[in-house]
Amino acid sequence: MSAEFFNLLWYAGMAAVMLLVTGFYCVLATYNLVRVLIGLEILIKAVTLLIILAGYLTGKAALTQTLVITLIVVEVVVMTVGMGVILGAYRHYGTLDARELRKLKG
Amino acid sequence: MGPRMKVDLIILAILVISALWAVMTRSLIRSAIGLALASAVLTVIMFRLSSPFAAVFELSVCAGLISVLFLSTISLTHPMTHQEAAQHQRERYSRYFVLPYILIVIGIIFAFVQVRPELKLPPAAAQTEVRVIMWNLRQVDLIGQAIILLTGVFGVVLLLKEARKK
Amino acid sequence: MVSLLILAPFFAAILLNVPFKALRERSAFGAALALFLGQMLLMIFPKAGLWTFPVATLDKFFHFPLRVDALSTVLLFCIGAVLTATLLLSLRAVPQDERRLNFISVLLLMQAGMNGAVVVVDLFSLYVFLEIVAVSSFILIAFDKHVHAFEAAFKYLVMSVVATALMLLSIALILLVSPDTTFSGISASLQGSPNSLLVTLAVGVFVCAAFIKSGLMPFHGWLPDAYSAAPAPVSVLLAGVVTKTVGIYTLLRIVIFVFGFTLPLKNILLAVGALSALAGALAALAQTDFKRMLAYSSISQMGYIILGLGCGTPLGALGAVFHLFNHAIFKSLLFSNSAAIESRAGIRNIQEMSGLGSRMPWTALTCAVGSLSTAGIPPLAGFWSKFIIIIALWMSGNYTYAVIAILVSLLTLAYFLYLQRNVFFGKAKDTFNKIEEAEFVILLPAIVFSAITFIVGVAFPWVWNTLLLRLPSIFGA
Numbered sequence: 001m002s003a004e005f006f007n008l009l010w011y012a013g014m015a016a017v018m019l020l021v022t023g024f025y026c027v028l029a030t031y032n033l034v035r036v037l038i039g040l041e042i043l044i045k046a047v048t049l050l051i052i053l054a055g056y057l058t059g060k061a062a063l064t065q066t067l068v069i070t071l072i073v074v075e076v077v078v079m080t081v082g083m084g085v086i087l088g089a090y091r092h093y094g095t096l097d098a099r100e101l102r103k104l105k106g
Numbered sequence: 107m108g109p110r111m112k113v114d115l116i117i118l119a120i121l122v123i124s125a126l127w128a129v130m131t132r133s134l135i136r137s138a139i140g141l142a143l144a145s146a147v148l149t150v151i152m153f154r155l156s157s158p159f160a161a162v163f164e165l166s167v168c169a170g171l172i173s174v175l176f177l178s179t180i181s182l183t184h185p186m187t188h189q190e191a192a193q194h195q196r197e198r199y200s201r202y203f204v205l206p207y208i209l210i211v212i213g214i215i216f217a218f219v220q221v222r223p224e225l226k227l228p229p230a231a232a233q234t235e236v237r238v239i240m241w242n243l244r245q246v247d248l249i250g251q252a253i254i255l256l257t258g259v260f261g262v263v264l265l266l267k268e269a270r271k272k
Numbered sequence: 273m274v275s276l277l278i279l280a281p282f283f284a285a286i287l288l289n290v291p292f293k294a295l296r297e298r299s300a301f302g303a304a305l306a307l308f309l310g311q312m313l314l315m316i317f318p319k320a321g322l323w324t325f326p327v328a329t330l331d332k333f334f335h336f337p338l339r340v341d342a343l344s345t346v347l348l349f350c351i352g353a354v355l356t357a358t359l360l361l362s363l364r365a366v367p368q369d370e371r372r373l374n375f376i377s378v379l380l381l382m383q384a385g386m387n388g389a390v391v392v393v394d395l396f397s398l399y400v401f402l403e404i405v406a407v408s409s410f411i412l413i414a415f416d417k418h419v420h421a422f423e424a425a426f427k428y429l430v431m432s433v434v435a436t437a438l439m440l441l442s443i444a445l446i447l448l449v450s451p452d453t454t455f456s457g458i459s460a461s462l463q464g465s466p467n468s469l470l471v472t473l474a475v476g477v478f479v480c481a482a483f484i485k486s487g488l489m490p491f492h493g494w495l496p497d498a499y500s501a502a503p504a505p506v507s508v509l510l511a512g513v514v515t516k517t518v519g520i521y522t523l524l525r526i527v528i529f530v531f532g533f534t535l536p537l538k539n540i541l542l543a544v545g546a547l548s549a550l551a552g553a554l555a556a557l558a559q560t561d562f563k564r565m566l567a568y569s570s571i572s573q574m575g576y577i578i579l580g581l582g583c584g585t586p587l588g589a590l591g592a593v594f595h596l597f598n599h600a601i602f603k604s605l606l607f608s609n610s611a612a613i614e615s616r617a618g619i620r621n622i623q624e625m626s627g628l629g630s631r632m633p634w635t636a637l638t639c640a641v642g643s644l645s646t647a648g649i650p651p652l653a654g655f656w657s658k659f660i661i662i663i664a665l666w667m668s669g670n671y672t673y674a675v676i677a678i679l680v681s682l683l684t685l686a687y688f689l690y691l692q693r694n695v696f697f698g699k700a701k702d703t704f705n706k707i708e709e710a711e712f713v714i715l716l717p718a719i720v721f722s723a724i725t726f727i728v729g730v731a732f733p734w735v736w737n738t739l740l741l742r743l744p745s746i747f748g749a
Contacts, residue, residue: 007111008114010216011115012114012118012151014118014212015118015119015121015122018125018209018212020437022122022129022209023125023437025129025205025208026129027430027434029201029202034176034183035129037176038129038141040433040434042144043433043437044436045144045148047440048148049121050441050444051440051444052152052157052160053155053444054444055155055447056156058447058448060451061155061156061157061234062234063447063452064160065160066244069240070396072163072167072168073167073254074254074403076168076172077254077258077403077407078407078429078433079172079175080258080261081261081262081407081411082429083175083176084261084262084265084266085265085410085414085425085426085429087182087183089419089422089426090182091266092417242335246337246338246394246400247397249278249279249282249336250400251400252282253278253381253385254403256282257404257408260378260381260411261407261410263374264374264378265411
């Protein structure tokens with residue numbers, strides 16, 4: 001195994017882990033629903049990076065590209081529906097603050 | 107560490123920094139722009155890792171479509187007034203300031219812990235053309251994409267429909 | 273022919289939405305009923321010629337690597353049955369207009385997704401179909417558009433995407449050692465791979481993702497809200513089959529067929545299963561909302577299934593699959609009862625109800641059958657599946673877990689007795705004087721499911737013989 005190989009794996013892996021942590025932190029620390037979606041998007045980017053990396057390192061770039069294309073399509077639909085839920089909630093209740101919404105419950 | 111490696115490291119650093127900025131910035135619009143920037147950087151990384159098709163998809167969909175979606179959602183829901191924003195900035199700082207330190211700690215851990223697992227690579231892939239894989243070998247995924255797109259369309263229509271009697 | 277399981281609902285959903293309005297709304301219900309009921313009946317007669325019916329033109333266009341084995345058959349039956357129940361309940365819960373058509377279209381797409389998830393042979397395709405089911409769930413939970421529904425749907429969305437990210441992380445790690453993402457390819461390479469750290473990490477992360485999607489403790493945060501805030505037919509669907517397909521089936525499939533049983537994995541399964549079973553039962557005791565109590569009861573029963581899986585023996589896996597089937601039947605039954613009560617009395621708070629037994633006799637009877645089956649009272653079906661799991665735990669040496677399982681059974685009996693006493697017995701309150709039994713359409717699923725539970729339980733020796741024949745095939749092809 002060449003040193004280049006491992007270096008790339010290591011540093012890109014580190015970047016991916018940092019992105020994962022950033023994404024999780026964003027989801028946990030925010031009160032705004034839209035920012036939660038942004039945090040989720042960052043998580044997905046981290047995972048996309050890792051899949052492409054795995055493909056590049058093991059010579060399966062074609063397979064991982066196909067997987068990533070499917071992944072992007074699926075996640076954009078999930079995000080769209082998520083924004084639909086947010087807009088629906090906003091239209092009915094006028095606020096996007098999770099704390100305000102929680103106060104509306106009995 | 108050759109020059110190619112150094113360029114890779116710089117690009118990875120820009121990726122992490124733009125994601126960090128997207129989380130920590132106060133304004134939602136800047137957050138969405140930060141996300142689009144991170145997608146663009148990821149596109150560059152994918153080009154360098156010999157995945158041009160995926161890179162183009164990522165650029166057009168994530169840096170384009172999702173940013174448009176986020177910006178339209180943000181603008182449809184009231185942004186804060188100026189005074190509210192300034193007060194909010196002080197309050198949210200206490201929640202977010204830990205994050206860069208956590209990332210620096212992770213960086214230090216990775217720099218000093220060097221685990222070198224022996225990876226036995228699997229045999230080289232039989233099929234190396236994206237076109238063949240996508241349309242011939244993984245048709246199930248294509249049907250899945252078609253189904254989920256239709257579901258998404260229904261979802262948006264249903265969730266945003268106004269109630270007739272209000 | 274197998275691909276029709278996915279394609280037929282998909283095309284039905286498309287066809288139902290082309291122009292010609294009047295035709296659509298009238299035929300929507302019939303078409304959906306045909307598909308759901310047909311799927312259920314098809315699974316009862318698996319040797320029928322329909323399976324091998326060569327659809328030559330179809331094969332020319334679509335080449336799908338799909339496979340239906342014993343595990344898939346059980347799930348396909350549950351999917352068909354619970355979808356039929358949901359459809360019947362929606363006749364009253366969703367008003368007849370555009371919205372019913374949209375509801376049925378999303379149900380059809382969810383059927384396509386769930387069918388796809390149980391018949392694919394590739395890990396990534398499994399992820400794609402699980403996402404289809406997830407997106408349909410978000411839409412259906414938020415269908416009523418009140419604040420609880422939006423909040424529950426959003427919470428479920430967040431946890432689902434987090435679980436997805438973990439699942440994909442695991443796939444990325446697996447791609448480093450495996451030639452592709454098919455089940456056979458992965459299991460072959462995992463056996464021959466010397467990198468235990470990478471493999472352990474990949475397996476652990478995937479199992480955590482499956483736990484989040486199943487709503488097992490400690491990742492159950494989304495489940496009580498989602499089950500109780502969804503409209504009545506959607507709760508039946510979620511509790512009866514969605515969480516099972518998405519979470520429990522994934523665990524069963526990957527642990528038995530892909531990752532194999534290793535000692536740390538078995539310990540994790542046993543620990544999480546016991547935690548969910550115990551904590552779920554204790555939480556259920558404290559609830560006052562009918563649906564929330566049923567939600568925590570679901571968590572508890574799914575913990576039971578995972579306990580059975582964690583034994584690592586064929587008997588344990590058999591118990592797990594049998595309890596999965598039973599739970600789909602009796603939990604759908606109980607949620608149907610809750611729908612009936614809600615449609616007539618309009619409330620869900622147990623402490624406000626009393627004496628409904630004299631007013632709604634059929635609902636009371638079927639609810640009693642469902643409760644006793646969940647608690648594991650012989651000769652109903654629930655007793656047999658719990659018995660098999662406890663025996664499997666004992667035989668594989670996990671004595672503490674077997675005792676915990678018995679304890680949880682007692683707790684289950686406790687909270688269901690509390691439920692029955694408060695809701696059905698006692699004097700009927702004055703406000704309930706005008707209540708009559710729920711309509712036949714709403715009662716029908718409850719009656720059919722309680723009949724199934726009763727028959728499977730009483731005729732258990734016969735069931736055992738047919739199941740015994742299928743036992744090796746759970747581990748074979």
